[in-house]
Amino acid sequence: MMKRMYVAPSLLAADFSNLGREVDRIAQADFLHIDIMDGRFVPNLSMGPQVISALRGRSELLFDVHLMLEHPLPYVEVFRHAGADVISFHMECADDPGALIAAIKQSGAKAGIAVKPATPVERLLPYLGELYMVTVMTVEPGFGGQKLMPGPLEKVKKLKEQSPGLLVEVDGGVNRETLALCRDAGVDVLVAGTAIFRAENPSEEIAFLRGSSSF
Ligand SMILES: O=C(CO)[C@H](O)[C@H](O)COP(=O)(O)O
Numbered sequence: 001m002m003k004r005m006y007v008a009p010s011l012l013a014a015d016f017s018n019l020g021r022e023v024d025r026i027a028q029a030d031f032l033h034i035d036i037m038d039g040r041f042v043p044n045l046s047m048g049p050q051v052i053s054a055l056r057g058r059s060e061l062l063f064d065v066h067l068m069l070e071h072p073l074p075y076v077e078v079f080r081h082a083g084a085d086v087i088s089f090h091m092e093c094a095d096d097p098g099a100l101i102a103a104i105k106q107s108g109a110k111a112g113i114a115v116k117p118a119t120p121v122e123r124l125l126p127y128l129g130e131l132y133m134v135t136v137m138t139v140e141p142g143f144g145g146q147k148l149m150p151g152p153l154e155k156v157k158k159l160k161e162q163s164p165g166l167l168v169e170v171d172g173g174v175n176r177e178t179l180a181l182c183r184d185a186g187v188d189v190l191v192a193g194t195a196i197f198r199a200e201n202p203s204e205e206i207a208f209l210r211g212s213s214s215f
């Protein structure tokens with residue numbers, strides 16, 4: 001029996017002139033992945049809390065907010081208030097990961113940590129017991145539409161061995177072609193922007209990635 005994976009379409013690849021309608025097109029997903037970029041930690045800017053607030057009334061999906069911010073702490077409460085269910089920050093810019101996890105939990109959200117492709121998984125180990133999710137980046141953060149790097153998938157295996165109950169998400173370049181690599185590594189949550197939002201039929205892509213379809 002194939003493991004059923006969770007699917008998190010990444011809003012970054014949606015048609016920004018029609019975000020409400022775009023969210024309706026992926027209503028049968030599990031999470032909505034929302035990339036927040038500050039132009040400092042990553043060389044790109046994306047969107048702010050207003051977009052999340054605007055979509056919150058339109059969607060019942062769990063909002064999985066991926067903060068690519070150099071200084072995330074002051075924004076935890078802001079994004080929770082806007083409607084985030086899961087808030088993940090980057091290990092590479094966390095002076096005090098314990099304090100960030102505590103702030104996210106205090107806000108009422110579930111806590112996650114994301115890691116860039118070159119960041120060793122060992123840096124996460126002290127925090128695994130406190131986390132709902134770890135996001136393993138399979139591209140350099142900053143842009144959608146890149147090619148998946150297989151190397152970081154080794155981290156997924158290690159994380160699942162250490163902490164079987166933790167949700168391990170992969171982010172970057174996930175599509176029909178790279179799905180098997182992710183599945184073999186033991187991934188729980190697939191982020192897919194381009195593959196889902198640029199598809200003619202996003203529902204079909206979601207079902208295919210999830211493993212509940214025999215396309
Ligand atoms: O965090 C991200 C980029 O920093 C995005 O979530 C990611 O790139 C998803 O887009 P795609 O599926 O098109 O690769």
Ligand SMILES: [Fe+2]
Pocket residue numbers: 010033034035066171191
């Ligand atoms: Fe992301």
